Amino acid sequence: xxxxxxxxxxxxxxxxxxxxxxxxxxxxxxxxxxxxxxxxxxxxxxxxxxxxxxxxxxxxxxxxxxxxxxxxxxxxxxxxxxxxxxxxxxxxxxxxxxxxxxxxxxxxxxxxxxxxxxxxxxxxxxxxxxxxxxxxxxxxxxxxxxxxxxxxxxxxxxxxxxxxxxxxxxxxxxxxxxxxxxxxxxxxxxxxxxxxxxxxxxxxxxxxxxxxxxxxxxxxxxx
Amino acid sequence: xxxxxxxxxxxxxxxxxxxxxxxxxxxxxxxxxxxxxxxxxxxxxxxxxxxxxxxxxxxxxxxxxxxxxxxxxxxxxxxxxxxxxxxxxxxxxxxxxxxxxxxxxxxxxxxxxxxxxxxxxxxxxxxxxxxxxxxxxxxxxxxxxxxxxxxxxxxxxxxxxxxxxxxxxxxxxxxxxxxxxxxxxxxxxxxxxxxxxxxxxxxxxxxxxxxxxxxxxxxxxxxxxxxxxxxxxxxxxxxxxxxxxxxxxxxxxxxxxxxxxxxxxxxxx
Amino acid sequence: xxxxxxxxxxxxxxxxxxxxxxxxxxxxxxxxxxxxxxxxxxxxxxxxxxxxxxxxxxxxxxxxxxxxxxxxxxxxxxxxxxxxxxxxxxxxxxxxxxxxxxxxxxxxxxxxxxxxxxxxxxxxxxxxxxxxxxxxxxxxxxxxxxxxxxxxxxxxxxxxxxxxxxxxxxxxxxxxxxxxxxxxxxxxxxxxxxxxxxxxxxx
Ligand SMILES: [Fe+2]
Ligand SMILES: [Fe+2]
Numbered sequence: 001x002x003x004x005x006x007x008x009x010x011x012x013x014x015x016x017x018x019x020x021x022x023x024x025x026x027x028x029x030x031x032x033x034x035x036x037x038x039x040x041x042x043x044x045x046x047x048x049x050x051x052x053x054x055x056x057x058x059x060x061x062x063x064x065x066x067x068x069x070x071x072x073x074x075x076x077x078x079x080x081x082x083x084x085x086x087x088x089x090x091x092x093x094x095x096x097x098x099x100x101x102x103x104x105x106x107x108x109x110x111x112x113x114x115x116x117x118x119x120x121x122x123x124x125x126x127x128x129x130x131x132x133x134x135x136x137x138x139x140x141x142x143x144x145x146x147x148x149x150x151x152x153x154x155x156x157x158x159x160x161x162x163x164x165x166x167x168x169x170x171x172x173x174x175x176x177x178x179x180x181x182x183x184x185x186x187x188x189x190x191x192x193x194x195x196x197x198x199x200x201x202x203x204x205x206x207x208x209x210x211x212x213x214x215x216x217x218x219x220x221x222x223x
Numbered sequence: 224x225x226x227x228x229x230x231x232x233x234x235x236x237x238x239x240x241x242x243x244x245x246x247x248x249x250x251x252x253x254x255x256x257x258x259x260x261x262x263x264x265x266x267x268x269x270x271x272x273x274x275x276x277x278x279x280x281x282x283x284x285x286x287x288x289x290x291x292x293x294x295x296x297x298x299x300x301x302x303x304x305x306x307x308x309x310x311x312x313x314x315x316x317x318x319x320x321x322x323x324x325x326x327x328x329x330x331x332x333x334x335x336x337x338x339x340x341x342x343x344x345x346x347x348x349x350x351x352x353x354x355x356x357x358x359x360x361x362x363x364x365x366x367x368x369x370x371x372x373x374x375x376x377x378x379x380x381x382x383x384x385x386x387x388x389x390x391x392x393x394x395x396x397x398x399x400x401x402x403x404x405x406x407x408x409x410x411x412x413x414x415x416x417x418x419x420x421x422x423x424x425x426x427x428x429x430x431x432x433x434x435x436x437x438x439x440x441x442x443x444x445x446x447x448x449x450x451x452x453x454x455x456x457x458x459x460x461x462x463x464x465x466x467x468x469x470x471x472x473x474x475x476x477x478x479x480x481x482x483x484x485x486x487x488x489x490x491x492x
Numbered sequence: 493x494x495x496x497x498x499x500x501x502x503x504x505x506x507x508x509x510x511x512x513x514x515x516x517x518x519x520x521x522x523x524x525x526x527x528x529x530x531x532x533x534x535x536x537x538x539x540x541x542x543x544x545x546x547x548x549x550x551x552x553x554x555x556x557x558x559x560x561x562x563x564x565x566x567x568x569x570x571x572x573x574x575x576x577x578x579x580x581x582x583x584x585x586x587x588x589x590x591x592x593x594x595x596x597x598x599x600x601x602x603x604x605x606x607x608x609x610x611x612x613x614x615x616x617x618x619x620x621x622x623x624x625x626x627x628x629x630x631x632x633x634x635x636x637x638x639x640x641x642x643x644x645x646x647x648x649x650x651x652x653x654x655x656x657x658x659x660x661x662x663x664x665x666x667x668x669x670x671x672x673x674x675x676x677x678x679x680x681x682x683x684x685x686x687x688x689x690x691x692x693x694x695x
Pocket of ligand 2: 291373
């Protein structure tokens with residue numbers, strides 16, 4: 001019989017979670033707010049595009065993904081009050097003006113002939129960046145203090161990976177001629193330039209290597 | 224991408240052909256047929272034309288689902304957060320996913336029933352109701368009037384599946400019916416919330432809903448008598464939050480529309 | 493070619509050409525290898541539009557009597573316009589069933605309005621299959637659905653369909669017997685979905 005009165009350590013030997021993390025409360029909240037802002041622009045764009053794409057399979061995938069990203073925004077916003085921001089809308093902000101410019105360029109295509117441009121923006125530029133930023137966040141943040149954000153990001157990442165794969169497959173099936181290859185790469189190039197200029201989806205230091213790496217925002221907590 | 228996409232710009236592949244409403248009105252057969260007794264208009268499996276009528280209705284449902292998907296999608300994009308709060312857009316995004324599944328189900332059901340994409344023409348009434356620029360009116364017209372109509376249509380199809388012993392049709396329609404009830408509820412909830420302090424705006428939205436309801440009762444298409452192929456699904460409408468008075472009102476509109484159609488055809492026939 | 497009486501002589505409500513309709517009858521007769529002196533009355537009710545479709549095939553005084561709703565020949569995308577492919581299939585099935593009625597093997601068959609839906613459809617499937625073999629295309633998915641509505645969504649009904657499709661019914665009595673042995677449609681209503689149907693819906 002197991003003696004429940006015998007003391008055991010709070011952390012089992014296999015539980016390697018630790019206190020140190022790259023972000024304090026404000027920084028984690030700022031990032032989460034920036035993610036939520038971009039997820040919102042994304043689901044709105046996907047929703048708006050449904051009526052503008054003639055390809056039936058793409059239309060249906062956009063409808064599904066539209067909800068995924070709206071749900072992501074909701075999940076992220078639910079984390080904000082726990083990060084000291086009782087009005088989630090106040091922190092649901094673009095990381096900087098560069099991200100606003102990127103989002104505007106992402107949403108811009110409208111014509112029925114521009115399905116490739118629409119999908120490249122989402123699946124070859126934005127989603128890979130989102131996956132990278134969320135991964136950086138969950139790898140860098142304190143696994144004990146910021147565990148709720150990690151849990152949320154893990155749920156989101158599952159969608160992001162699957163949606164990225166589905167979108168990439170659609171693109172591969174749509175891009176079949178030299179002219180289409182050219183269009184896809186031009187589109188990726190112009191959006192890449194914008195998001196690089198913005199420093200990533202969370203602004204400078206999205207992946208910890210921003211120009212402003214002095215440690216003011218990303219101060220590690222030592223044990 | 225601009226806000227408010229007009230119906231002419233809905234993107235379709237080459238299989239889709241828009242129906243020409245003028246052609247319908249000028250069809251010389253309309254007046255003649257009104258003078259004949261062709262038993263009940265209800266969708267019943269023992270009627271000679273039942274398979275073709277069911278197939279054509281199924282295709283109508285399919286294009287209707289595409290437009291419902293497009294309409295919900297536009298509502299996530301057309302308004303800024305002050306006109307349509309995030310929670311409303313989240314509901315619309317959820318509806319996008321649901322309608323996307325409904326399109327998928329409709330394609331499969333169409334194959335099951337022996338029709339194919341583009342076999343019949345596409346009328347765009349549904350999306351047109353989603354082109355209004357006031358979100359309260361749009362929610363009333365689309366989510367209360369048209370999603371309400373979807374409840375009636377799916378229930379009629381489910382009954383047809385039941386009566387014809389078609390387990391696949393009955394199974395699928397029941398699932399879609401479950402979703403549509405939630406879409407109508409979204410419409411009712413948001414209409415109330417958006418117009419909480421503006422009774423005039425609410426009245427305008429309800430007026431628009433009545434106009435759309437009347438349009439879809441056109442010629443007795445939907446009603447409670449044997450002359451209507453689509454029957455009003457009272458029980459499911461109650462589940463979706465319509466009260467008896469509202470359902471009676473829709474039944475009244477439907478009866479008026481049938482009388483109007485008779486009068487119109489009497490003149491031209 | 494065929495001794496054809498077309499009613500109406502000219503179409504006034506739909507945009508069908510009477511001369512084209514006569515040509516189609518001749519084309520079909522040639523395709524199914526029917527006697528060229530076949531006597532046929534073809535009546536098309538042009539007031540009836542898609543999707544109000546219906547048809548009857550009988551024999552009166554040795555003459556095949558075909559009656560159709562105009563909707564049976566109408567293009568589903570263009571109101572009032574003739575869909576030649578549909579027309580060929582409708583005429584092919586009609587004439588083949590009319591020829592069946594002229595043969596001693598179908599002597600006891602009731603008139604079309606006295607047939608049950610199941611008897612009618614099983615007969616029609618057998619004629620449809622003969623049309624396909626004669627090079628007149630049909631929409632088999634559509635036919636199968638119409639058949640199932642009439643005969644039930646059941647394994648027994650499906651087995652009879654396969655038999656009809658492969659030419660297994662050559663007399664009226666064999667059709668009547670097969671229908672008598674089918675599980676009634678009503679018994680299928682509360683049954684769950686069969687595995688093969690689920691597979692089909694997911695494909
Ligand atoms: Fe739907
Ligand atoms: Fe719906």
